[in-house]
Amino acid sequence: MTEEEIEQVESLKGEIHALRGIKKTLRRNFQDMVGLLTTTISQTNNFLGGHIKRVAVLSKSFAEYMRYDKDTIYRIYYGALLHDIGMVGYPENLISSPFAELTEAELLLYKRHTLIGEKMISSAYDLRQTAQIIRSHHEEFGGDGFPDGLAGSEIPLGARITRLANDYDNFIYKNKIKASEAVDRIKERSGYIYDPKLATYFIKFIRTNVDKQDNTSKSSGIPLSELTTGMYMAEDINLDNGMLLIPKGVILDDTMIDKIHSFESLLDMKRIVSIVG
Ligand SMILES: [Fe+2]
Incomplete structure (x- = not known):
């Protein structure tokens, strides 16, 4: 490869890297907008x-x-x-x-x-x-x-x-x-x-x-610190302003557990959630 060709390859690599960054930012913006939208829907x-x-x-x-x-x-x-x-x-x-x-x-x-x-x-x-x-x-x-x-x-x-x-x-x-x-x-x-x-x-x-x-009637309450993936939510988790954070009926995954912890200070419950299994 000539020096000129090497330079062109390097410049292309830089452009691909920049495009990936733009795609990431666009996705992030979209996710944030959808997050806002679903929050508004949950409130109304x-x-x-x-x-x-x-x-x-x-x-x-x-x-x-x-x-x-x-x-x-x-x-x-x-x-x-x-x-x-x-x-x-x-x-x-x-x-x-x-x-x-x-x-x-x-x-x-x-x-x-x-x-x-x-x-x-x-x-x-x-x-x-x-x-x-x-x-x-x-x-x-x-x-x-x-x-x-x-x-x-x-x-x-x-x-x-x-x-x-x-x-x-x-x-x-x-x-x-x-x-x-x-x-x-x-x-x-x-x-x-x-x-x-x-x-x-x-x-x-x-x-x-x-x-x-x-068998949600057989649910039990556990502290938030004991939440693990795969648990089935028996009740809604709401914020203290009434907004729905996690609906009953979902199986918890890592993202949801992180979300619950990040909102911990705003939850309407006494750090206990009701789960089955
Ligand atoms: Fe529909």
């Missing part, structure tokens, strides 16, 4: 705040279980976290009532949240894949979903996963059925609402925690 609607956080954590853990690459997991997490952003400002009963209890007019408005959410995100950021997850998380594998009636692999992977996590969460927190029954409902609908391959893995993944979810 506790149910929606809990739902989006649980669905995001569940989708991410399932994506890790499926051993997808880091970028795919990242996109699935943020798509799932923002999947219902189009419902911000909707009347409370529209957000927390089971689908079957809505009137025709309410259903029409409900269905629009996928399009509103997609618009909100695409106008703020160039996040095509995240916007696609938001738009398509109510599509059905057999083609009967909304808004586009997509079928099978036409539905983005992140949207198929978010649909599974979203429905599982709604079965438990909206329809108030046991986790073991929620698993049965997913099984029954596999193939026409859910991607059958994904549903099979999802059920396997969920079954490892079903006992914990169905």
Whole structure:
């Protein structure tokens, strides 16, 4: 290599390094903005705040279980976290009532949240894949979903996963059925609402925690200092101003434990949290 070529290689290396730095900063800014957004959602609607956080954590853990690459997991997490952003400002009963209890007019408005959410995100950021997850998380594998009636692999992977996590969460927190029954409902609908391959893995993944979810009455309180990953939260953790920090129903990971400790002085509880298992 000539001296000139060596210089060019070095300069390219410098540019690549700088671009990586820019990508990191952009991601950081995006994460901070989404953090602010979810905090605001939790303050205005506790149910929606809990739902989006649980669905995001569940989708991410399932994506890790499926051993997808880091970028795919990242996109699935943020798509799932923002999947219902189009419902911000909707009347409370529209957000927390089971689908079957809505009137025709309410259903029409409900269905629009996928399009509103997609618009909100695409106008703020160039996040095509995240916007696609938001738009398509109510599509059905057999083609009967909304808004586009997509079928099978036409539905983005992140949207198929978010649909599974979203429905599982709604079965438990909206329809108030046991986790073991929620698993049965997913099984029954596999193939026409859910991607059958994904549903099979999802059920396997969920079954490892079903006992914990169905036995929250047997929860016990432990000091914050004893929190470890894999514990199942039996109750919400709120800040003393009422803001939801960690919703019940999530399995703790390192990031959440760090978050709880960093907010320790603002928690509304006496340094004790309720966990199962
Ligand atoms: Fe939704």
